[in-house]
Amino acid sequence: MKNNPTNSLQDQINKKNNELIIAGLPLAHIEKLVGSTPFYVYDKQKINDKISNLKTLLPKEITLHYAIKANPFPSLVHFMSTVVNGFDVASKKEMLLAMQSGMKKEHICYAGPGKTHDDLQAAIIAGVTLHVESTTEIESAIKLGKALNLKPNIAIRVNPVFELKASGMKMSGGAKPFGIDEELVENILTDLNYQEINFRGFHIFSGSQNLNAQAIIDCHNNLFALAAKLIKITPVSIDYINIGGGFGIPYFNNDSPLDLNPIIQNLEFLIKEYKQAFNNIEIIMELGRYLVGEAGIYVSKVVDKKQSRGTTYLVCDGGLHHHLANSGNFGQVIRKNYPVSIEKKKPDPTTNKETVTIVGPLCTPLDILADKLTLPKASIGDYVVVHQSGAYGASASPKDFLSQPDVYEIFI
Numbered sequence: 001m002k003n004n005p006t007n008s009l010q011d012q013i014n015k016k017n018n019e020l021i022i023a024g025l026p027l028a029h030i031e032k033l034v035g036s037t038p039f040y041v042y043d044k045q046k047i048n049d050k051i052s053n054l055k056t057l058l059p060k061e062i063t064l065h066y067a068i069k070a071n072p073f074p075s076l077v078h079f080m081s082t083v084v085n086g087f088d089v090a091s092k093k094e095m096l097l098a099m100q101s102g103m104k105k106e107h108i109c110y111a112g113p114g115k116t117h118d119d120l121q122a123a124i125i126a127g128v129t130l131h132v133e134s135t136t137e138i139e140s141a142i143k144l145g146k147a148l149n150l151k152p153n154i155a156i157r158v159n160p161v162f163e164l165k166a167s168g169m170k171m172s173g174g175a176k177p178f179g180i181d182e183e184l185v186e187n188i189l190t191d192l193n194y195q196e197i198n199f200r201g202f203h204i205f206s207g208s209q210n211l212n213a214q215a216i217i218d219c220h221n222n223l224f225a226l227a228a229k230l231i232k233i234t235p236v237s238i239d240y241i242n243i244g245g246g247f248g249i250p251y252f253n254n255d256s257p258l259d260l261n262p263i264i265q266n267l268e269f270l271i272k273e274y275k276q277a278f279n280n281i282e283i284i285m286e287l288g289r290y291l292v293g294e295a296g297i298y299v300s301k302v303v304d305k306k307q308s309r310g311t312t313y314l315v316c317d318g319g320l321h322h323h324l325a326n327s328g329n330f331g332q333v334i335r336k337n338y339p340v341s342i343e344k345k346k347p348d349p350t351t352n353k354e355t356v357t358i359v360g361p362l363c364t365p366l367d368i369l370a371d372k373l374t375l376p377k378a379s380i381g382d383y384v385v386v387h388q389s390g391a392y393g394a395s396a397s398p399k400d401f402l403s404q405p406d407v408y409e410i411f412i
């Protein structure tokens with residue numbers, strides 16, 4: 001379904017003539033709090049609302065985990081530990097952050113390929129659950145557990161034969177570095193010595209940034225069938241099945257928000273259908289971007305305005321080094337503009353607009369904040385705000401590229 005262009009995210013922002021308030025404060029006040037532009041602001045209330053709304057919609061059998069990789073800002077992660085049931089971590093550093101946030105170790109799951117002995121050992125000592133991605137990881141975890149005299153908590157991340165169609169990033173189906181191929185799992189389950197480990201369950205994460213409800217439904221149908229099969233052939237009882245997530249948020253014109261209703265209805269159906277197979281087994285949904293992406297903005301300031309052969313450039317103090325995804329260099333094939341707004345430093349009653357290309361301070365043509373957007377006329381000193389920036393922002397950007405100043409972050 002395509003959006004009416006007049007209802008695009010971009011237009012929705014531009015229609016608000018009044019001051020942008022985020023986390024209850026005007027931008028100028030936030031700038032004074034953090035010190036200077038550029039900065040990210042993450043709005044606690046918005047995240048809280050998003051999560052409580054999702055929790056009321058999800059079937060009660062489903063528990064919610066937050067994937068820290070989406071936004072690992074420590075105070076945000078601490079807050080998340082009070083509103084979700086568990087964390088997905090993808091490195092030892094994220095694991096330590098999760099532990100220190102107060103999340104119980106039973107609810108921390110450590111996934112991701114290439115875990116070193118140091119990573120595995122730390123996870124075993126911490127008592128979190130390793131989502132193993134290969135047979136090597138299983139063997140190493142067992143060996144290290146014996147040496148430490150501790151039983152590793154292990155769940156198998158499965159790479160199913162099916163994929164999550166229409167995803168921004170597909171992470172299952174075909175050859176993948178993630179998880180153990182579905183067809184190899186049966187033998188592993190037969191060979192495992194369940195005395196040496198605490199076997200917890202299965203993790204099936206199929207993709208990210210999906211706005212297509214039918215694709216998610218199809219994936220869930222396949223996933224529940226596979227999970228039931230795995231449960232049946234596992235000789236011990238398990239604690240959970242992690243069904244992944246993949247829920248996306250709209251970034252670009254013509255993106256429509258994900259319609260959760262059919263997905264939830266289908267989940268309710270699947271939970272009933274597989275009630276016996278899933279008896280006493282927790283069903284975990286693991287989301288990152290969907291929970292935090294819309295609650296963050298990236299704010300920079302216009303430091304120069306210049307013309308070049310018919311193009312008006314706004315040059316800002318922030319760019320690609322803080323917000324790689326917005327520059328189009330984090331997985332986009334053709335660059336599209338995130339929703340961007342100009343926030344005037346001084347109130348401006350005029351409604352004059354102009355078409356501008358907004359760039360950052362890096363000496364590379366890749367450093368684009370917005371390309372050929374028609375926005376309220378901006379002056380040096382005005383703010384340029386990139387919306388939908390709460391996920392895969394600061395931590396997913398090459399902050400040291402060209403040695404520009406760091407970005408500030410605030411969670412309020």
Ligand SMILES: Cc1ncc(COP(=O)(O)O)c(C=O)c1O
Nearest residue numbers: 067070205208209246287288289
């Ligand atoms: C294993 C795993 N879990 C969770 C996520 C989070 O995905 P998203 O932020 O799209 O919800 C990812 C993203 O790559 C992932 O690889």
